Amino acid sequence: MNEYDTVVLLQPISGGSIPVGSQGVIVIVHKTPSEACVVEFFDENENTIGVHTVLPEQIRRISE
Secondary structure: OOOOOEEEEOOOOOOOOOOOOOEEEEEEEEOOOOOEEEEEEEOOOOOEEEEEEEOHHHEEEEEO
16 A cells, blocks of 8 residues: 555444545555554545544555
């Protein structure tokens, strides 16, 4: 995963504020102490619906 990759959420985020299937863009990739990504998620109108730190297994890249 790289910064600015477009991703889709595969698993629920703690708190459930972002629906599974939502798309977003990776804004930061953390490598240590373990890999995680900060993702800005958008609704179907491209409005920001949240920014969350997720694990790589919670998202799938849909573009580079």
